[in-house]
Amino acid sequence: MNNKVVCLIPAYNEEKRIGSVIEVVKKCTLVDEIYVIDDGSEDKTAEVAKEKGAHTLKLYQNMGKSYAIFYGVENTQSDIVLMLDADLINLKVEDVQNLILPVLEDKADMTIGIFSEGRFSTDLAQKISPFLSGQRAIKRWVFDKILESRKDIKDLGYAIEIILTEYAKKLNLRVLTVELPHVSHIMKEEKLGFFKGAQHRMKMYREIIKGYVNLKKSRDEA
Numbered sequence: 447m448n449n450k451v452v453c454l455i456p457a458y459n460e461e462k463r464i465g466s467v468i469e470v471v472k473k474c475t476l477v478d479e480i481y482v483i484d485d486g487s488e489d490k491t492a493e494v495a496k497e498k499g500a501h502t503l504k505l506y507q508n509m510g511k512s513y514a515i516f517y518g519v520e521n522t523q524s525d526i527v528l529m530l531d532a533d534l535i536n537l538k539v540e541d542v543q544n545l546i547l548p549v550l551e552d553k554a555d556m557t558i559g560i561f562s563e564g565r566f567s568t569d570l571a572q573k574i575s576p577f578l579s580g581q582r583a584i585k586r587w588v589f590d591k592i593l594e595s596r597k598d599i600k601d602l603g604y605a606i607e608i609i610l611t612e613y614a615k616k617l618n619l620r621v622l623t624v625e626l627p628h629v630s631h632i633m634k635e636e637k638l639g640f641f642k643g644a645q646h647r648m649k650m651y652r653e654i655i656k657g658y659v660n661l662k663k664s665r666d667e668a
């Protein structure tokens with residue numbers, strides 16, 4: 447098990463939340479390096495990340511989640527990429543281990559973390575749409591394949607997860623679902639207030655739908 451694991455945390459204005467996620471990941475001995483991709487934050491996300499001991503990659507304007515993740519992929523080296531959101535709550539070291547181990551032991555090519563026994567609203571969202579989860583460990587070659595075949599991948603924002611899920615099918619990946627008991631995230635409405643949060647949620651849904659439609663279209667044309 448000599449495979450190197452890098453943890454990528456895309457973060458947009460997460461100064462209040464990112465510190466506790468880094469603290470947990472730091473304790474996981476399976477993770478070799480932690481990179482926070484500061485996606486044009488206007489707050490002190492990058493400073494907090496550095497203070498907590500993570501490497502930071504800075505984008506000078508907000509480019510969207512897919513850009514942040516793929517920028518992280520392109521600027522790091524490892525065999526396995528662990529993706530975690532910056533706004534997780536109740537994350538434990540064993541959750542991080544459980545996401546990584548099946549990929550490290552070559553029992554899976556991708557793991558997808560699903561919230562359970564946590565907050566009703568976030569558990570329910572992941573029950574309805576587990577394919578949207580941002581908590582994943584993935585072999586790096588999967589990202590390389592996507593980068594090769596989809597030149598627009600970095601422009602697809604929140605569609606990154608649905609694209610990863612579609613590529614998992616397309617590439618016949620071995621995918622394992624991993625429960626993340628008691629883990630949750632801070633919802634957009636909680637971060638931004640009801641109206642701004644709801645606006646951001648609509649933007650997210652638009653990006654997901656657009657990414658999915660693009661994917662289907664390019665598949666039909668192939």
Ligand SMILES: O=c1ccn([C@@H]2O[C@H](COP(=O)(O)OP(=O)(O)O)[C@@H](O)[C@H]2O)c(=O)[nH]1
Nearest residue numbers: 456457458485510511514531532533631634
């Ligand atoms: O333009 C963006 C939007 C989101 N994120 C990050 O992507 C992760 C998931 O986004 P968000 O929290 O909005 O989604 P949710 O967890 O609410 O579904 C978080 O770490 C965000 O900081 C990002 O890097 N750039």
Ligand SMILES: O=C(O)[C@@H](COP(=O)(O)O)O[C@H]1O[C@H](CO)[C@@H](O)[C@H](O)[C@H]1O
Nearest residue numbers: 531571578579580604607632633634647
């Ligand atoms: O669970 C969901 O419906 C969304 C939205 O979460 P919020 O409750 O709006 O913060 O979050 C997921 O989907 C995003 C898009 O695929 C991912 O980027 C997030 O990581 C994931 O938590």
